[in-house]
Amino acid sequence: MLINKDYIYLDNAATTRIDDNVLKEMIPFMSEFYANSSSSHLMGKKVKNEIVNARELVANLLNADASEIVFTSGATESINAVLKGIVANSDKTTKPQIITVATEHSAILNTCKYLEEIGFEVIYLPVLQSGILDIANLKNVISERTLVLSVMLANNETGVIQNIKEITKIAHQFEALMMTDATQAVGKIPVDVKDLDIDFLIFSGHKFHAPKGIGGFYYKQENKFVPLIHGGGQENNRRSGTSNTSGIVGIGKCAEISLNQLDQDIEYIKKLRDRLEQELLLIEGTFVNGHSAERLHNITNICFPNIEADFLIGMLRNICVSNGSACHSELIEPSHVLIEMGLSSEDAFSSIRFSLSKYNTQEKIDYTISKVKEIVNNFQT
Ligand SMILES: Cc1ncc(COP(=O)(O)O)c(C=O)c1O
Numbered sequence: 001m002l003i004n005k006d007y008i009y010l011d012n013a014a015t016t017r018i019d020d021n022v023l024k025e026m027i028p029f030m031s032e033f034y035a036n037s038s039s040s041h042l043m044g045k046k047v048k049n050e051i052v053n054a055r056e057l058v059a060n061l062l063n064a065d066a067s068e069i070v071f072t073s074g075a076t077e078s079i080n081a082v083l084k085g086i087v088a089n090s091d092k093t094t095k096p097q098i099i100t101v102a103t104e105h106s107a108i109l110n111t112c113k114y115l116e117e118i119g120f121e122v123i124y125l126p127v128l129q130s131g132i133l134d135i136a137n138l139k140n141v142i143s144e145r146t147l148v149l150s151v152m153l154a155n156n157e158t159g160v161i162q163n164i165k166e167i168t169k170i171a172h173q174f175e176a177l178m179m180t181d182a183t184q185a186v187g188k189i190p191v192d193v194k195d196l197d198i199d200f201l202i203f204s205g206h207k208f209h210a211p212k213g214i215g216g217f218y219y220k221q222e223n224k225f226v227p228l229i230h231g232g233g234q235e236n237n238r239r240s241g242t243s244n245t246s247g248i249v250g251i252g253k254c255a256e257i258s259l260n261q262l263d264q265d266i267e268y269i270k271k272l273r274d275r276l277e278q279e280l281l282l283i284e285g286t287f288v289n290g291h292s293a294e295r296l297h298n299i300t301n302i303c304f305p306n307i308e309a310d311f312l313i314g315m316l317r318n319i320c321v322s323n324g325s326a327c328h329s330e331l332i333e334p335s336h337v338l339i340e341m342g343l344s345s346e347d348a349f350s351s352i353r354f355s356l357s358k359y360n361t362q363e364k365i366d367y368t369i370s371k372v373k374e375i376v377n378n379f380q381t
Contacts, residue, residue, distance in 0.1 A: 008319045008364045013156050013184060013299055013355035018250070019209040025253040026211070029246040037243045038234065047245050054252025061255040062201065063192040064218050070238045071248050074215035075183040075204035076107040077228070081239065082179055082200045082217055083111050085225030086148050092119065095147035099123045101133055103337045104152050108181055129342045130293040131160035138170060146176040153182040153191070157337040157353055158290035159299030168197050177223065183207055187258040188298060189266065199223050205247065210254040214247030265358050270297035272365050273356050277302070279369040283376050289338055289351055303343070303351040307379055312352060315375045319368050322353045
């Protein structure tokens with residue numbers, strides 16, 4: 001039987017290990033300091049202060065004001081809250097249109113599908129072969145009728161990074177709100193909401209070494225939206241429900257660690273990713289999906305033509321990698337992201353995502369390289 005240290009975990013775009021220092025910080029809020037942060041007694045106040053502190057730390061990571069951060073259960077809830085909240089606050093007769101991109105995460109695509117069902121017009125823009133949004137195409141369809149434009153910052157399957165600053169400028173020229181799903185970017189690369197001039201930005205803790213079940217969104221103060229969850233008025237009336245204290249403390253600590261270590265983590269992880277990528281590209285016929293675009297330093301999505309990804313994943317045994325996004329891995333459809341980038345179904349089915357973190361080592365990356373080469377060689381002979 002495999003024990004934990006035998007796994008080589010290269011699926012960090014799906015979820016990450018909690019940082020030990022984050023876990024240490026969280027535990028007292030599940031045992032010693034378990035009060036409800038809305039209670040006015042001493043323990044309640046202690047817990048409330050920790051939430052205030054965590055909100056500041058997350059705001060620092062994003063260059064936001066603490067009052068602009070709303071904690072939720074994660075990115076999916078945040079996306080639902082923001083899109084449905086904007087729509088509920090809008091006038092459908094003057095602004096009936098939503099624009100997004102065909103390569104977005106299913107949390108965006110399926111929320112948009114629902115908004116279509118209730119009468120909004122949704123445009124799903126195509127991408128170029130690189131995975132980058134075709135700006136000329138966007139300029140053709142956006143108009144004063146556009147309520148919100150939603151474009152992800154970094155793609156979860158390929159790591160392809162969109163030019164959100166430029167896209168936001170276009171949205172604002174038409175008085176459309178600009179939202180970005182930055183779930184794969186926050187905590188990994190610098191994200192500055194002021195520099196981007198973004199209206200809404202989505203993040204999730206478990207993608208950058210905080211626990212699952214905590215995330216949130218940034219919103220620019222002047223923007224109005226109707227809360228998705230009504231109740232006791234927590235989160236300044238923007239998301240009700242007893243606060244997930246330990247999760248909030250955890251994401252706060254994570255934000256602090258990420259901010260302090262960003263440059264060195266990027267350098268360390270990129271070196272490992274580049275080594276993995278360069279070595280796997282030596283295998284005949286392989287190519288990197290999205291190679292011509294700017295990409296996150298921790299992801300490489302490689303096509304091994306004529307070898308089914310499911311077969312490779314099975315043969316890799318204790319090396320944990322992914323074919324497409326985790327939410328889709330039980331489906332037998334090719335990745336919609338890769339298809340939109342122009343891949344054939346066969347090549348999409350033969351593509352694997354390797355996503356790294358600060359916990360990977362050169363030794364394990366070298367082992368992975370040799371294992372993949374061995375499997376492919378045996379398959380071809
Ligand atoms: C880009 C992107 N958006 C949204 C989500 C959903 O995140 P969560 O698990 O926090 O709901 C994910 C996670 O897979 C993601 O990668």
